[in-house]
Amino acid sequence: MAEKHGQETSLRSITRDEVAKNNTEDSLWTIVDHKVYDLTDFLEAHPGGNVVLQQYAGKDSTTAFYNLHRHEVLQKYADLCIGLIEGEKSEVVDMKPGDLSPVPYAEPIWLTPAFKSPYYKESHRQLRRELRVFVDEHVKPEAQEKEADGTYISQELTDKMAANNLLAMRLGPGKHLHGKKLLGGVKGEEFDYFHDLVIAQEFVRVNSRGFQDGAFAGMMISLTAIQQWLNNDSLKQKVTDECLSGKKFMCLAITEAFAGSDVAGLKTTAEKTPDGKHYIINGTKKWITNGMFADYFVTGCKTSKGFSVILIPKEGNEDNITVKRIKTAYSTAAATTYIQFENVKVPIDHLLGREDNGFIVIMSNFNHERWMMACGVTRWMRTVTEECMKWSNQRLVFGKPLNQQPVIRQKLAKMISLTEACQAQLEIITYQMNNMTYAQQNKLLGGPIGLLKSYATRCAHDIADDAVNIFGGRGITQGGMGKVVEQFHRTYKFDAILGGTEEILADLGVRQAMKLMPKAML
Structure with a gap:
């Protein structure tokens, strides 16, 4: 000020x-x-x-x-x-890069003055402060530009993110951060899932849904599998170093036209060569985020007796891999791709986990992906709620601000309540993640995270609907006052589908709970 x-x-x-x-x-x-x-x-x-x-x-x-x-x-x-x-002062808050919004409920409760949280320490606050400045100054301007013209993230911004270890932080806690000094002075060894949550929600504030996924969402959901399951340690280190330095890019290639949530229906095949030293891969993949610029594809394949996951490098296979852009409801900045693998030859040591046992590789990787999506859509809900709070306060209807109408206040109350409920559920699950091993998370949190994502995207549906009605014609206009609301209404369904549909995840949560039911319960 x-x-x-x-x-x-x-x-x-x-x-x-x-x-x-x-x-x-x-x-x-x-x-x-x-x-x-x-x-x-x-x-x-x-x-x-x-x-x-x-x-x-x-x-x-x-x-x-x-x-x-x-x-x-x-x-x-x-x-x-x-x-x-003369003699007067401006009244409207002139936000600067890094500023917290003074609008009620525009920030999570832990960032609201006079409110407390048991989850966040000073290191989380320091990271948040420095990261918001970085996002506001470097990421948001490019995100807005790329969202509009549909081009991919620049090497310049990639290099800036890599230099600040932001690419590494987006993978979540782990040994890949040890020995590194992160934004806010956070030590890599101390980086936990609440730091991860801060990273996820601050990046979403660029308000560019296509670019949000285009900024290496593919790497976030594939390199983690490489780190956990690739048996070739030297290859694992090489790929990790290349991707976290921003020199190479990666995507997760599981979904096909024939199979989405039902990974057992995949038709891409990986057959061993007669000498047993290579796989020959044939098949197609669809709706693959970041596939247009990927150098590596973490790919789901049918093998002799089941399902396996194999790392496919583009280098050396350029003539056998075809990528085509898919236009969806959000920007092509996401680099959503149709991929064809035709007689692609890959060494046997590019296998993740055990052959024919790839289901566990994918399922264990899903937890963090779905949790990240819940982080993102919850932040979007908060942003849209803030937009509606501001608009209803400044928009005059029949000579009065829009928020003087009881029906509008009821809509705002619902939006606030749904957003805060999702954030609270997100934070309690994040606390459990901080206090569980990777194996325990895989065993115990699949259901709760599935229910969280399913609930959050249902809440997003209601908030998107009410927000458009509050903004009226502006809520369906790609520009001006309602541009954030219009984009949210057009793209929130991505979170309801990607990483597992609402219905599949809700059912997963209930089925996991049913396994824990006592044998005899009156």
Whole structure:
């Protein structure tokens, strides 16, 4: 706030009478939030046309502006500001990179002043502070650009993330972080699942659903399997080093046109060569995130007596691997891909786990993936709730703010309650993860995490629906005031389907609970 006050005191002091005199096309000034803007040279460039600006020439247009625009528009055109009204101060919070939102429920309770949490330590807060600045300054601008034009994450941003060990942190806790000093001064050995949660939710704040997955979601759900299950230690280290340095990229290639959640229905085959030293792989994969730029494919295959997972390098197999882009409801920045493997030859030591026993490799890897998705969709729900809180406060309907309508307050209450419920469930499961071994998580948390993801995406459905109704026409417009809501409504279903559908995961949770039922229960 001190920085903001310093900026305002450096502005020229202008009286309202002086503004009123500048009311023609040759000199057109207006007031927004006590600041004076010279729009003379902006008249023809204004996306909404010049007439609406002329209607407020020499006048205070604050109410009209915030009825139509997000505050970020003023930040974008800050160079048009020529002064501050004499004796007055701006009232709207001018957010800077790294700032916490002052809007109620816009941040998790543990980040809200005067509220406490038993889960988070100072290291989590330090990581969050530095990470938010990094995301706001480096990730969000590119995310917005890539979401719009559909191109993939740049090598420049990849290198910045690698240099700060952010690629490594996105895999979660583990030996790959030991000996590393992370953002906020966090030691790699102390990095836990609450640090992981912070990473997941802060990155989602870029509000770019396609780019969110395009920023190495494929690596996050495949390199973890390599670390846990690849038997060739030297190959494991090589692949890990290449991917975490941002030099090579990876994806998980399980789903096919023939099989999604039902991995037993896969038709891609891996047959051994007569000498037993290689696999020959044939088949197709569909909806593979990051596949368009992947150098490695962690691939599910049918083997002689079951299902196996094999690491397929693109290098040396370029003529035998074909990738084609798939256009979905979100941006092609996610690099969603159709893949064909045709007589791809892979050494036998690229097998993960044991042959014909790949189901356990995939199932154990699913827990972290589904947990990460629950982190993400819960943060999206919070962002959308914040958008609705702000919009209903500034939007005037029948002469009153929209939030003066009881029906709108009921919708807001529901959105807040669902978001907080999901965050609370997420945090209690995260606490269990911190206090269980990897094997215990695989045995005990598959059901609870499945139920969490299923519940969170159902809540997202309700929040997306109410948010669009609150925003009206803007809620179905890809730009302007409702752009975040429109994107959420268009893309929240990705979280309901990817990593296991709502129905499959809800059933998983109940079936796991049924296994724990006492034999005789009155």
